[in-house]
Amino acid sequence: MSEPTDIDNDxxxxxxxxxxxxxxxxxxxxxxxxxxxxxxxxxxxxYEREEILNLMAHVLAVExxxxxxxxxxxxxxxxxxxxxxxxxxxxxxx
Numbered sequence: 001m002s003e004p005t006d007i008d009n010d011x012x013x014x015x016x017x018x019x020x021x022x023x024x025x026x027x028x029x030x031x032x033x034x035x036x037x038x039x040x041x042x043x044x045x046x047y048e049r050e051e052i053l054n055l056m057a058h059v060l061a062v063e064x065x066x067x068x069x070x071x072x073x074x075x076x077x078x079x080x081x082x083x084x085x086x087x088x089x090x091x092x093x094x
């Protein structure tokens with residue numbers, strides 16, 4: 001009965017891929033500007049591209065979770081501040 005686990009893994013992989021694609025789009029379009037600035041900052045201090053994208057995707061995931069949980073609009077101000085704070089990750093919701 002490994003099928004549910006396979007489905008969960010597929011869903012997680014899809015979500016991760018989608019989040020990373022969204023981050024890459026933000027960096028490429030320079031929108032929000034904090035995305036490209038954060039990517040450049042972390043590159044300069046020695047982080048690898050994959051690690052940077054994962055950190056940034058984590059921040060986006062936290063904001064998306066908050067949107068869904070709180071039924072509210074995207075908080076660009078919080079998102080940009082959280083990106084700029086990387087590599088320090090935002091606190092997890094309780």
